[in-house]
Amino acid sequence: MILLGIETSCDETSAAIVADGRRVLSSVVSSQFEIHRAHGGVVPELAARRHVTAIVPVVEEALRVAGIDRRDLDAVAVTQGPGLAGALVVGMNAAKAMAYALRRPLVAVNHLEAHIYANWLHTGLEAPPEPVFPLLCLLVSGGHTELILMTGHGQFRHLGGTLDDAAGEAFDKGARLLALGFPGGPAIQAAARDGNPSAFDLPRAWLKETHDFSFSGLKTAMLRLTEPMRSPVDPLPDLEGNAGPQSGPFRAHRAPVFPPDAPIADLAAAFQQAIIEPLVVKTVLAANELDVGTIALAGGVAANSALREHLRAEISARSQTGAMLLVPPLEFCTDNAAMVAGAAAWMIRRGDQDGWEADVFPRLSLTRS
Amino acid sequence: MDSPISDSAEPNRPLLTIDTSSAQAGVALYDGELLSFRSWSADRTHTTTLLSEIHHLLDAASLEAGDLAAIGVAVGPGAFTGLRVGFGVAKGFHLATGAPLVGISTLEATAFPFAVANCTIIATIGAGRGRLVWAHYRANDGELVETTPPRNGVANELAAEITSRDRVIVAGELDQEQASIIAAAGASVPAPPLRVRHPAAFAAIGWQRLRAGTFDDATLLEPVYLSR
Numbered sequence: 001m002i003l004l005g006i007e008t009s010c011d012e013t014s015a016a017i018v019a020d021g022r023r024v025l026s027s028v029v030s031s032q033f034e035i036h037r038a039h040g041g042v043v044p045e046l047a048a049r050r051h052v053t054a055i056v057p058v059v060e061e062a063l064r065v066a067g068i069d070r071r072d073l074d075a076v077a078v079t080q081g082p083g084l085a086g087a088l089v090v091g092m093n094a095a096k097a098m099a100y101a102l103r104r105p106l107v108a109v110n111h112l113e114a115h116i117y118a119n120w121l122h123t124g125l126e127a128p129p130e131p132v133f134p135l136l137c138l139l140v141s142g143g144h145t146e147l148i149l150m151t152g153h154g155q156f157r158h159l160g161g162t163l164d165d166a167a168g169e170a171f172d173k174g175a176r177l178l179a180l181g182f183p184g185g186p187a188i189q190a191a192a193r194d195g196n197p198s199a200f201d202l203p204r205a206w207l208k209e210t211h212d213f214s215f216s217g218l219k220t221a222m223l224r225l226t227e228p229m230r231s232p233v234d235p236l237p238d239l240e241g242n243a244g245p246q247s248g249p250f251r252a253h254r255a256p257v258f259p260p261d262a263p264i265a266d267l268a269a270a271f272q273q274a275i276i277e278p279l280v281v282k283t284v285l286a287a288n289e290l291d292v293g294t295i296a297l298a299g300g301v302a303a304n305s306a307l308r309e310h311l312r313a314e315i316s317a318r319s320q321t322g323a324m325l326l327v328p329p330l331e332f333c334t335d336n337a338a339m340v341a342g343a344a345a346w347m348i349r350r351g352d353q354d355g356w357e358a359d360v361f362p363r364l365s366l367t368r369s
Numbered sequence: 370m371d372s373p374i375s376d377s378a379e380p381n382r383p384l385l386t387i388d389t390s391s392a393q394a395g396v397a398l399y400d401g402e403l404l405s406f407r408s409w410s411a412d413r414t415h416t417t418t419l420l421s422e423i424h425h426l427l428d429a430a431s432l433e434a435g436d437l438a439a440i441g442v443a444v445g446p447g448a449f450t451g452l453r454v455g456f457g458v459a460k461g462f463h464l465a466t467g468a469p470l471v472g473i474s475t476l477e478a479t480a481f482p483f484a485v486a487n488c489t490i491i492a493t494i495g496a497g498r499g500r501l502v503w504a505h506y507r508a509n510d511g512e513l514v515e516t517t518p519p520r521n522g523v524a525n526e527l528a529a530e531i532t533s534r535d536r537v538i539v540a541g542e543l544d545q546e547q548a549s550i551i552a553a554a555g556a557s558v559p560a561p562p563l564r565v566r567h568p569a570a571f572a573a574i575g576w577q578r579l580r581a582g583t584f585d586d587a588t589l590l591e592p593v594y595l596s597r
């Protein structure tokens with residue numbers, strides 16, 4: 001079963017060809033990173049505009065790299081949500097028209113479910129062993145921070161999630177406060193390499209007895225901590241990225257200025273540690289409590305190597321169930337269409353497909369159970 | 370990709386046009402004669418309704434997507450999300466069948482039915498919150514020439530531009546109040562159901578472009594973005 005996947009939920013236009021829900025024959029991602037960098041974050045209108053001009057070459061490239069003729073496709077899969085409304089409609093309508101014109105089924109996929117199914121993907125000829133259920137997934141990205149229990153294919157239970165900022169969002173805001181650039185996760189990770197995470201004492205929201213997270217207190221503490229260190233900038237950077245000088249129709253981001261001797265590496269390391277610690281500790285606690293067979297990472301923040309290392313260490317120190325840890329290949333952690341085509345194959349096996357009236361759902365959650 | 374551009378001159382391969390510039394959406398099938406069209410109030414449901422409407426059109430004509438010689442798509446000005454729905458479908462058809470794309474100005478299509486009047490035509494489209502976008506066209510022997518580029522404003526500002534002693538027709542999306550302000554300035558304003566843009570106008574303009582072989586780049590074609 002050969003599927004084309006299309007993903008346009010945020011700032012990456014992507015298309016991929018996946019065989020049988022596991023083997024990735026091609027995965028093309030056209031990143032808009034350069035477009036959004038000047039604004040210090042993703043500008044939804046600019047993202048939507050870029051999808052319109054990227055969709056044709058990205059899909060053609062995915063077919064070409066896989067060596068697949070469009071008539072050999074068995075179905076067309078597309079992200080239905082959650083995401084930016086103006087961005088989602090481009091992929092959804094292109095996928096619908098392709099499926100219609102090729103007389104193939106359309107499969108509308110939940111982006112969060114797709115992230116989890118990245119754990120089934122591989123690029124080699126031989127498939128690695130399949131994840132064992134029940135599976136506990138820590139889904140961490142720019143838009144999401146959730147603990148999800150998966151008891152079987154298509155069977156999801158939302159255990160908890162962030163009450164305010166997503167982990168990736170917290171990284172972006174921290175990076176903005178430290179003038180490290182966008183996207184924040186890789187910037188903070190690079191800056192933290194030679195830093196001492198214990199040099200500063202930043203708060204962690206443990207929210208005991210729940211599977212929830214919170215990063216807004218950390219963000220405020222970081223703002224207070226760095227305010228006296230940075231040079232005055234005009235106007236002050238707004239944490240939400242809304243302030244700043246107007247340049248054309250979209251606002252440009254003006255970074256704060258630090259003196260050369262500012263302890264940026266220590267600040268970045270302490271900030272990164274304060275995000276990662278509650279994530280890994282609460283994930284392993286939940287895994288013990290629910291006696292899961294697999295702990296899986298998913299989402300763009302899973303690309304953070306400190307998170308991977310700490311989770312691995314926490315599992316070997318505190319896991320009581322012998323659960324295996326799964327981490328998707330880096331390219332399938334960040335937004336991509338292979339995970340969409342992958343998830344869709346399992347949906348088709350369950351008899352799930354969509355009609356021509358399929359809509360986009362910007363606030364879709366993972367409530368199927 | 371095998372493209373049907375070479376045989377687009379075949380008279381019996383039809384053109385499909387898609388207009389999702391505003392809440393009133395339209396599609397048409399044309400092969401030199403108007404085969405059929407549909408116009409519906411999509412409000413904000415373009416994504417859920419467009420493909421079904423196209424299916425009705427093709428099905429009634431016993432056609433498949435692969436039979437289309439080209440896809441015409443309204444490029445605006447108009448509501449961004451609505452336009453992107455039309456672009457998504459047009460580009461999806463292109464990806465599946467190789468059919469070339471033709472971008473058609475929404476305001477030109479609005480002025481098109483009045484081109485025979487040989488006068489100034491101001492074409493309008495609603496821009497939300499009582500605002501309008503409009504452009505001036507001059508008809509020369511049935512050919513439309515845009516004489517002032519699209520601008521955004523309110524009905525009073527449009528009325529202030531009606532200074533010519535020649536006849537001026539104002540067509541397009543206008544509510545009753547806007548229409549009276551503009552009529553009071555001396556312009557001819559057609560009756561409500563006849564002044565709005567029609568799917569057949571997109572079909573006629575798209576067909577001229579198809580016959581001339583002037584297609585747009587399927588990758589780069591994008592909506593017209595006017596600053597609000």
Ligand SMILES: [Zn+2]
Nearest residue numbers: 111115141335
């Ligand atoms: Zn994502």
